[in-house]
Amino acid sequence: MEYVVEMRDIRKEFLGIVANDAITLTVRPGEIHALLGENGAGKSTLMSILFGLCQPDRGKIFIRGQEVKIANPNVANDLGIGMVHQHFKLVHNFTVTENIILGMEPQRFGAVHIKAAAERIQELSRHYGLNVDPAAKIEDVSVGMQQRVEILKMLYRNAEVLIFDEPTAVLTPQEITELIKIMQNLAAEGKSIILITHKLKEIKAVADRCTVIRRGKYVGVVDVATASEQTMAEMMVGRQVSFIVPKGEYRPGKVLLKLEGLTVLNHARTAALKSFSLSAYGGEIVGVAGVDGNGQTELVEAITGLRKVETGHIWLDGKEITNLSVRQRIDAGLAHVPEDRQKRGLVLDYSLEDNIILEIYGREPFAKGWLLNRPAIRQYAQEVMQHFDVRSAQGVVTAARSLSGGNQQKAIIGREISLNPRVLIAVQPTRGLDVGSIEYIHRRLIAQRDAGFAVLLVSLDLDEILNLSDRIAVISHGELIGTVNADQTDEIKIGLMMAGVGKEGQET
Structure with a gap:
């Protein structure tokens, strides 16, 4: 048997948009096969068809050489196909065990036999190096651990083909390293893995072959060991891609953001940020580097007005904003690209045009008194979408929920930068985006800097920071370890500082 999965000439159309146009995908037993494409290229649609979440308009699917019709995910499970979705499908107030057995609970004398299930989960967890506590509640475990629970859900159902949809989008660098080891362990056991991603570094680290699709069409399949990142990037985007965006000379102007002695509490009422002081000048990008959960979230929430400052002061362009409301801060020239685009960035059931004017709908020309000026709103939203390459099925009236992650992100960045903010707080601005979108967003952030504004970049991606x-x-444990010039440091030095080792220059 050469292929465990073969999808031939798959076509799928939604509302006149062709998501998959005659795509072919072949996966061998025991291989890690990457599916590479830009946001909105049709990767998730193709995998939704394989997992039975939607039906193809045309094309055939073969599993272990036999043609199959995958009517729903239960049929997929029976065929040995499992899927870890980008946004996990877990019940937060259930335990790990309860989530894993949901829908196929082991019965004993008519009652659910939790103990036997927990023992099997413990055994699977040990065997694959997943280190999951079967009794823990989902709401109490990290995002990386939640992902392992999703993997165990597949293994518990005896899946032989495991689909991972953008699995590293929400993980820290350490968790990504662990996930790569887990995938290698699974492949060594003979499992086949389909990895939906647009992170070339991870494809090079873990995949055997890679199928590239662009705008719904099959581009080709490459052997990862011999193909360069540049080749795969060009296949994916259809043009040459610059991994490092050039920027003009560093010419800092006046202080636009000043934080002095900030102390901020977390949800547990303990100090998440301790006497934190930092300045950002016009014409510069200040990167905030640190391991996830070291006070970055509280720092951003304090600056943007989402969390109370216990002690200390915040100035924006010389004006104190420590106790101003969120709207007053926006009006003073602050913009914020939030970490969680779905929770904090967008109202998912609103149209794109309503999302784009969320912060300014009360200003002219968008409103006169109590009345919204729809034509002005629509024209402005269309300009932002065009300017920031936001692609959607029905233009500005499309619900934000229906956009791909990358297009949701571009809509948020377009909305925020179009405000011409004095200070832009960008948190994980390219998380989960493909190289084409990353290059584009990096160019926009550098353009903000070159226009004389300040950008505070909070990211877990050290390459992006550097x-x-x-x-x-x-930042480490809520304290400023030090500030360094980016051109005088490297990943190793920053990594040591993130671990709290080697305090460097304290100027801020």
């Missing part, structure tokens, strides 16, 4: 920043502030 490539974009002029200065880097390292």
Whole structure:
């Protein structure tokens, strides 16, 4: 048997948009096969068809050489196909065990036999190096651990083909390393893995072959060991891609954001940020580097007005904003690209045009008194979407929920940058985006800097921090470890500072 999965000439159309146009995918037993494409290229649609979440308009699917019709996910499970979705499908107040057995609970004398299930989960967890506590509640475990629960859900159902949809989008660098080991363990056991991604570094680290699709069409399949990242990027985007965006000379102007002695509490009422001081000048990008959960969230929430400051002061362009409301801060020239685009960035059931004017609908020309000026709103939203390459099925009236992750992100960045903010707080601005979109967003952030504004870049991606920043502030356990010039440091030095080792220059 050469292929465990063969999808031939798959076509799928939604509302006149062709998501998959005659795509072919072949996966061998025991291989890690990457499915590479830009946001909105049709990767998730193709995998939704394989997992039975939607039906193809045309084309055939063969599993272990036999043609099959996958009517729903239960049929997929019976065929040994499992899927870890980008947004996990877990019940938060259930335990790990309860989530894993949901829908196929082991019965004993008519009652659910939790103990036997927990023992099997413990055994699977040990065997594949997943280190999951079967009794823990989902709401109490990290995002990386939730992902492992999703993997165990597949293994518990004896899946032989495991689909991972953008699995590293929500993980820290350490969790990504662990996930790669887990995938290698699974492949060594003979499992076949389909990895939906647009992260070339991870494809090079873990995949055997890679199928590239672009705008719904099959481009080709390459052997990862011999194909360069540049080749795969060009296949994916259809043009040459610059991994490091050039930027002009560093010419800092006046202080536009000043934080002095900030102390901020977390949800548990303990200090998440301790006497934190930092300045950002016009004409510079200040990167904030740190391991996830070291006070970055509280720092951003304090600056943007989403969390109370216990002690300390925040100035924006010389004006104190410590106790101003969120709207007053926006009006003063602050913009915010939030970490969680779906929870904090967009109202998912609103149209794109309503999302784009969320912060300014009360200003002219968008409103006169109590009345919204729809034509002005629509024209402005269309300009933002065109300017920031936001692609959607029905233009500005499309619900934000129906956009791909990358297009949701571009809509948020377009909305925020179009405000011409004095200070832009960008948190994980390219998380889960493909190289084409990353290059585009990096160019926009550098354009903000070159226009004389300040950008505070908070990211877990060290490459992004090092490539974009002029200065880097390292945060550990809520404290500023030090600031360094980006051109005088490297990943190793920053990594040591993130671990709290080697305090460097304290100027801020």
